[in-house]
Amino acid sequence: MADADVPEILDDGLRLIQADVSRALDLIGDETVQLVLTSPPYNLRKIYERDKAMSLEEYVAWLTPVVEKICKKVTAGGSVCWQVGNFVRDGEVFPLDYYFYGMFLSHGFKLRNRIIWKFNFGLHANKRLSGRYETLLWFTKSDEYVFNLDPIRVPQLYPGKRHSAKKGEEKAGKPSGNPLGKNPSDFWTFSADDCFSEYPIWEIPNVKANHPEQTIHPCQFPHELAERCVLAFSNAGDVVLDPFVGAGTSAIAAVKAGRNAIGVDRSADYVDLTRKRVKALRAGELELRQSDKEVRRPLPGEKVSTVPEEWSEAAE
Template identity: 45%
Template sequence: MIEMKKKSKLTFDTIPQIYSESNIITLYNGDCKEFLNQFEDNSVQLIVTSPPYNVGKEYEKRMSLDEYLEWQGEIIDLCVRKLAPTGSICWQVGNYIEGTGILSESYPLDILLYPMFKRNSLKLRNRIIWTYGHGLHASYRFSGRHETILWFTKSDDYIFNLDDVRIPQKYPGKKGYKGSKAGDFSGNPLGKNPSDVWVIPNVKGNHVEKTDHPCQFPLSLVKRLIKALTNEGDIVVDPFMGVGTTPIAAMELSRRGAGSDYMYSYYQTAKARTIDASNGVLRQREDKPVYEPKKGTPLTINPFE
């Protein structure tokens, strides 16, 4: 395993922008292509990212859909080149919306981007649905409450640590009722496979992880991917890191994290969060079921009935 520098030595001025194998974390402020070219080909174990959706956020320049797909294709090609033979790519996207009001139309980006991974001979292992309970309310279509994560591998020899990401069984006391295992507990004692539908709150409103970024990754979502698809000491890269959630999650899980963002304000926030994480004071939500208030409490009573 590659020896990494100690977390305790991280300060605002010592978090490196230039990648080295010994770095615990690398945060780059600039173009993602320049950042990706710091890595040797076939060296990165996991790339986790959520690129801009081309919907006009402050961190992106809106372009035509064809221009956007061409740009994304260039980034995907470069990512695949950097990916290790045992590596995985997780590309998290939502919908591109063209037009407004009743004239608007949705374009699912995962479907449009899928051919760009396939032309690089990657294999799709899962199309994970990330669903959450809160967001904007639509008037001319059903309100969007999910996004997708495309998980591709570069080969059939890939890392998948299922036991590290199992979740509690729905019925842990369930027993077999027939055959040689009648009367035995039927579930895996470590928990169940989390499936390909993940219910994880998005980082909005009063979420404890909320920063100045409008579309922020939850740490628990990224950590699940990192635990499952890498081992300790592996390098995890995010070319669109925003406020640094992916590299920070990697660092906290004893991996080496690296990410880039061209927005200086987000880069600064990422550095501040990195220092908090290295000191053990970064606020984060535990990976646990979504809270449901008890029936009969004010939140559950309909005042209009």
């Protein structure tokens, strides 16, 4: 299925295709991908979108046939993890997961979870509440699918909890939890002690400011988010596809976990960035934020947690 006019990089389980997503998908065999893991453009006029400014209706029309092609690439027991935020027009919010939900269902896919990814920082709104979460839709192609719970379990909040001692019950008095940990549920955080155990939230720092994974890409998602999906919804040796690979986070998570990765991007700069980051990963030189590391909170007395004098003066 190779196309001599489409630049490709093949490197020991990593395949990078520089092309428009629709054309690139034609180069990938049907039913060969175990997991599609991606975050498509939100049509928010980011630097990689400015040459194709679209209305919401045009945006949906563009991605509808793309989703159709993607669905054909997934194996019978495969999954799609589709991470999106909101489209905002004249101050009105349009949740993009609403539009994609219908697209995937129309091709027979089944929604298993609508995962909430919470983060602390983002753009501040003036006439509505500031958005601090995005959604990840996990679809499967059939009722027989890969789901590896053990690699993504989180610490038990009450490890000493036992089944009630009712007479005649086989489990009476025995520990009620799983010794490997509990299911992280569909509301994610990466503060293992305080939040994973107490609240079912995926709270992963978005890649901003001093985040160790920050690159030239303005909207990359963190490795922790990708890693959890790769570990849960694929096995070693499987193929993981990101049709909008950007900074290469999904490819990095796949390679790191012993999967094969296919990344697609129409930008030569982002394809090269992905190649370089995967190369650094293999050399042990890529800096990644530790998974399950608690989100840092400022300590009392730190400058950033101290109320400015100007605020006190203004309140007088």
